Amino acid sequence: MTANKAWTLASHPTGWVTEENFRLVESPLPSPKEGEILVRNLWLSLDPYMRGRMSQQKSYVRGVEVGEVMTGETAGEVLESRHPAFRRGDKVTVHAGWQLYWCGKGELATKVDDRAAPLSYYLGCLGMPGRTAYFGLKEIGQPKPGETVVVSAASGAVGSVVGQLAKHWGARVVGIAGGARKCAYVKDELGFDACVDYKAGNLYRDLKEAAPKGVDVYFENVGGEVLDTLLRLMNPFSRIVVCGLISDYNAVEPYGVRNFRAILVNRIRVQGMIVFDWRDRYGEANAALMDLYRSGKLKYRESVLEGIEAAPRGLIGLLRGENFGKQLVKLA
Amino acid sequence: MTANKAWTLASHPTGWVTEENFRLVESPLPSPKEGEILVRNLWLSLDPYMRGRMSQQKSYVRGVEVGEVMTGETAGEVLESRHPAFRRGDKVTVHAGWQLYWCGKGELATKVDDRAAPLSYYLGCLGMPGRTAYFGLKEIGQPKPGETVVVSAASGAVGSVVGQLAKHWGARVVGIAGGARKCAYVKDELGFDACVDYKAGNLYRDLKEAAPKGVDVYFENVGGEVLDTLLRLMNPFSRIVVCGLISDYNAVEPYGVRNFRAILVNRIRVQGMIVFDWRDRYGEANAALMDLYRSGKLKYRESVLEGIEAAPRGLIGLLRGENFGKQLVKLA
Numbered sequence: 001m002t003a004n005k006a007w008t009l010a011s012h013p014t015g016w017v018t019e020e021n022f023r024l025v026e027s028p029l030p031s032p033k034e035g036e037i038l039v040r041n042l043w044l045s046l047d048p049y050m051r052g053r054m055s056q057q058k059s060y061v062r063g064v065e066v067g068e069v070m071t072g073e074t075a076g077e078v079l080e081s082r083h084p085a086f087r088r089g090d091k092v093t094v095h096a097g098w099q100l101y102w103c104g105k106g107e108l109a110t111k112v113d114d115r116a117a118p119l120s121y122y123l124g125c126l127g128m129p130g131r132t133a134y135f136g137l138k139e140i141g142q143p144k145p146g147e148t149v150v151v152s153a154a155s156g157a158v159g160s161v162v163g164q165l166a167k168h169w170g171a172r173v174v175g176i177a178g179g180a181r182k183c184a185y186v187k188d189e190l191g192f193d194a195c196v197d198y199k200a201g202n203l204y205r206d207l208k209e210a211a212p213k214g215v216d217v218y219f220e221n222v223g224g225e226v227l228d229t230l231l232r233l234m235n236p237f238s239r240i241v242v243c244g245l246i247s248d249y250n251a252v253e254p255y256g257v258r259n260f261r262a263i264l265v266n267r268i269r270v271q272g273m274i275v276f277d278w279r280d281r282y283g284e285a286n287a288a289l290m291d292l293y294r295s296g297k298l299k300y301r302e303s304v305l306e307g308i309e310a311a312p313r314g315l316i317g318l319l320r321g322e323n324f325g326k327q328l329v330k331l332a
Numbered sequence: 333m334t335a336n337k338a339w340t341l342a343s344h345p346t347g348w349v350t351e352e353n354f355r356l357v358e359s360p361l362p363s364p365k366e367g368e369i370l371v372r373n374l375w376l377s378l379d380p381y382m383r384g385r386m387s388q389q390k391s392y393v394r395g396v397e398v399g400e401v402m403t404g405e406t407a408g409e410v411l412e413s414r415h416p417a418f419r420r421g422d423k424v425t426v427h428a429g430w431q432l433y434w435c436g437k438g439e440l441a442t443k444v445d446d447r448a449a450p451l452s453y454y455l456g457c458l459g460m461p462g463r464t465a466y467f468g469l470k471e472i473g474q475p476k477p478g479e480t481v482v483v484s485a486a487s488g489a490v491g492s493v494v495g496q497l498a499k500h501w502g503a504r505v506v507g508i509a510g511g512a513r514k515c516a517y518v519k520d521e522l523g524f525d526a527c528v529d530y531k532a533g534n535l536y537r538d539l540k541e542a543a544p545k546g547v548d549v550y551f552e553n554v555g556g557e558v559l560d561t562l563l564r565l566m567n568p569f570s571r572i573v574v575c576g577l578i579s580d581y582n583a584v585e586p587y588g589v590r591n592f593r594a595i596l597v598n599r600i601r602v603q604g605m606i607v608f609d610w611r612d613r614y615g616e617a618n619a620a621l622m623d624l625y626r627s628g629k630l631k632y633r634e635s636v637l638e639g640i641e642a643a644p645r646g647l648i649g650l651l652r653g654e655n656f657g658k659q660l661v662k663l664a
Contacts, residue, residue, distance in 0.1 A: 223592070242596045256588020260555070264574045264604040272596040 004029055006069045006099035007311055012056050015252045017319060021054065022070065022312040030103040037081045037109060039092060039102045041074035044329040045123035046314045047157070048221075051249040069097040070311075073128060074331070075112070075119045076102070086111070093122050098311050100331055117293060124326040125300040126289050129157035132275040134285040136219060136241040137162050137169075139278070140271045145170030147216035150207070150233075152176040152226055154186045154195060155301070157326035158243060161289070162219045163192045164298055171217070174210045176203075176226060178321050185324075190299050203229045214238075223247045224255040231259035234268050242272040250319055301325030336361055338401045338431035339643055344388050347584045349651060353386065354402065354644040362435040364414045369441060371424060371434045373406035376661040377455035378646045379489070380553075383581035401429040402643075405460060406663070407444070407451045408434070418443070425454050430643050432663055449625060456658040457632040458621050461489035464607040466617040468551060468573040469494050469501075471610070472603045477502030479548035482539070482565075484508040484558055486518045486527060487633070489658035490575060493621070494551045495524045496630055503549070506542045508535075508558060510653050517656075522631050535561045546570075555579045556587040563591035566600050574604040582651055633657030 003026045010023040032038045053063045053071050064071055074096040078086050083106030086092070092109040096102030112122040124130065136158075143149050149166040153159040154175025163173045163186070175186040175195035186195040194210035196203065207215075207229065214235040220227055223245030234240070248254050263270060278285070292298040303323040305314045311329050318327045335358045342355040364370045385395045385403050396403055406428040410418050415438030418424070424441040428434035444454040456462065468490075475481050481498040485491040486507025495505045495518070507518040507527040518527040526542035528535065535558065539547075546567040552559055555577030566572070580586050595602060610617070624630040635655040637646045643661050650659045 227592075242592075245593055245596055248593055254590045254593060256590050257592045258586045258588050260559075260574075260589045261577055261580055261586060262604075263602060264577055264606075267604040267606060267609065269604075270595060270602040272599040272601075274596075274599060277599065 002029055003027065004099055004101045005308055006097065007308070008069055009054060009064045009066050011066060013054055013250075016250045017051065017054065017312075017316050019312045019316070024309065029101055032080055032082045032103050034082050035105055036103055037083050037086050037092075037106050038079045039074075039076045039094060039096060039109065040079050041076040041096050041100055041102060041331050043075040043120045043123055044098060044308070044311060044331055045073045045075075045127070046311065046318050046327040046329065047072070047129070048244050048246045048249065048318065050315055051246075051319055069099055071095065072098050073123055074102065075123050076331075081106070091119055093127060098308070100308060116290065120302060120328055121293075121300065123328065124157045124302065125161050125298055126286065126293060128275060129326065130161045130289045131278070131282055131285040132243060132273075133158050133161035133165060133219075134288060135275060135278045135281070136243050136273045137165055137217070140241045140269075140273055141166075141217040141219060141239050143169055143171040143217045146172070148172045148174065148211045148213055149217040149219065150174045150176065150211060150215050150230065151219040151221070152198075153221035153244070153246065153321075154190075154192065155182040155324060156221065159219070159221055160186070160190055160300065160325075161298065163190055164292065166217070167191060167193075168292060168297055172211075174207070174215075176207075176222075182324060185301070189301070198226055204232065207233055217241070219243060221246060228255075228257055228259050231257070231262040231268075234262060234266055236266045238266060238268050240268060240270040242270060246319065246321075303327050305329045307331070334361055335359065336431055336433045337640055338429065339640070340401050341386060341396045341398050343398060345386055345582075348582045349383065349386065349644075349648050351644045351648070356641065361433055364412055364435050366414050367437055368435055369410050369415050369418050369424075369438050370412040371406075371408045371426060371428060371441065372411050373408040373428050373432055373434060373663050375407040375452045375455055376430060376640070376643060376663055377405045377407075377460070378643065378650050378659040378661065379404070379461070380576050380578045380581065380650065382647055383578075383651055401431055403427065404430050405455055406434065407455050408663075410441075413438070415439075423451055425459060430640070432640060448622065452634060452660055453625075453632065455660065456489045456634065457493050457630055458618065458625060460607060461658065462493045462621045463610070463614060463617040464575060464605075465490050465493035465497060465551075466620060467607060467610045467613070468575050468605045469497055469549070472573045472601075472605055473498075473549040473551060473571050475501055475503040475549045478504070480504045480506065480543045480545055480567075481549040481551065482506045482508065482543060482547050482562065483551040483553070484530075485553035485576070485578065485653075486522075486524065487514040487656060488553065491551070491553055492518070492522055492632065492657075493630065495522055496624065498549070499523060499525075500624060500629055504543075506539070506547075508539075508554075514656060517633070521633075530558055536564065539565055549573070551575060553578060560587075560589055560591050563589070563594040563600075566594060566598055568598045570598060570600050572600060572602040574602060578651065578653075635659050637661045639663070
């Protein structure tokens with residue numbers, strides 16, 4: 001009989017995540033009860049927020065406890081349905097966690113159309129990262145045509161959509177990424193106006209050159225020194241969308257932001273965001289992203305690891321910035 | 333013949349301001365040209381923003397150069413008018429700088445009514461500090477009835493108005509001040525619900541006790557450790573009004589803010605403000621503050637030094653938090 005495999009949390013990390021923080025466990029396949037569906041997960045999404053869930057620090061949702069299945073979103077197909085809205089073969093996304101099968105209430109899953117776009121895209125540019133980019137940029141960043149938008153982690157799942165949406169909405173767009181290869185991709189493939197390599201060691205000077213009129217919107221995914229550098233480049237009445245602070249997630253001591261005074265001097269608006277605050281408007285974002293995708297203006301790149309065994313390694317690489325594009329694990 | 337006396341900047345300070353950074357100079361009294369007025373300054377306002385103007389660091393307005401008269405607002409009376417809107421004896425406020433007399437275009441002065449309130453109040457609770465409190469709290473802080481508002485430098489010119497406005501608008505109000513005497517004043521005289529002494533050494537614990545439901549609006553006047561502590565206490569969707577960062581103004585190395593991540597986790601909105609961004613709406617603030625004052629709900633305290641010679645000493649004391657209430661110099 002087929003068994004389920006799941007990664008559980010073995011211990012809370014201190015500083016960098018290691019493979020020892022996870023344990024792979026097997027269990028029998030559950031049977032759906034009335035109102036439930038059984039899903040075979042085909043793709044697992046790996047995302048920076050997972051680092052927060054592994055920690056015991058207070059965050060916006062409860063963290064994963066030792067022994068629990070690691071949290072995460074998957075895309076898969078319905079194997080068995082006891083819910084009227086689903087039938088065998090339907091494709092869905094669901095917060096199934098790091099496991100091969102998931103069984104639960106049908107209401108927790110979202111049907112997606114894998115003829116309109118590849119199934120895995122619903123975990124990326126057409127899914128949570130895409131919606132994060134959409135609402136963060138539209139509702140907090142509020143770029144006006146001609147303004148300069150800077151986004152960090154520009155080749156990543158969120159950053160790549162932020163930049164393409166900002167271009168679509170008429171802004172000048174500058175990416176920040178690690179290494180010449182990612183920067184070339186951001187500029188040549190994604191169509192950003194410029195991309196600065198933060199590993200080149202001249203971030204302030206290079207950004208000043210790439211954004212000669214200063215920065216009106218900064219979409220923050222990384223934090224730390226990059227944030228401190230951007231604070232020096234922000235224009236009066238500019239906006240900073242605080243979406244992620246990945247450089248802090250693994251730090252034992254958080255980074256001390258020195259240029260906070262720029263917020264006062266330039267009347268910057270800095271605002272934190274979590275995409276699920278807009279869950280009532282997901283349909284709006286999904287439609288806008290699908291339109292952009294259909295018109296060929298939403299380029300996207302995936303970094304795929306094979307087999308559930310690779311998941312911890314994938315997350316560790318993601319937190320170190322080793323992935324190139326949206327990080328996925330192909331489960332079947 | 334009467335001579336003018338003025339404090340000019342002798343040198344830019346590094347770290348703490350000293351009396352050696354200023355030079356007192358005498359000059360003959362100017363005569364107003366067509367369209368100008370001559371004002372005898374009676375009160376000079378000392379304010380934390382002056383530290384910024386003394387520095388060579390980039391700020392929202394150009395700083396004072398060595399040899400120029402120190403910037404500052406005064407309240408005084410018109411001695412001679414060649415402007416149709418003013419006559420001898422009119423009371424005005426004007427950005428005259430640190431000097432006994434001022435001569436310039438009538439449009440730069442604002443007539444005030446010293447029968448409605450003492451003249452000096454137009455430099456404080458009914459003037460720029462009052463308007464700063466009004467717009468910062470109303471437009472950025474946006475407290476709702478029942479929410480908790482915390483304000484630092486609570487016994488000061490801005491902080492005292494912030495707290496009283498917040499009470500008037502239905503919030504629970506907690507002040508932060510230095511020392512038991514200031515705290516007693518904030519609670520007993522200004523009517524705040526609580527006041528925490530940051531010098532007592534238990535800021536986090538004491539604030540947690542004073543704001544058991546967390547903080548919805550923090551009106552920031554000081555920065556540094558106090559800001560970092562507040563970040564730990566902010567509620568989801570709370571707001572931080574960045575009005576001043578006085579603890580940083582004299583620091584050679586700016587303070588590194590460690591709890592920036594709270595902005596993300598709790599979706600805090602942090603926004604810098606400068607009152608003159610609302611200059612088109614000063615009338616609205618003046619009317620609201622005058623109403624509150626007339627109804628007896630705007631308590632106010634002044635700390636007065638005598639004679640223009642005392643001005644540098646007064647600013648140094650203000651930056652060290654030694655004043656108790658709005659710091660003024662009585663010029664005549």
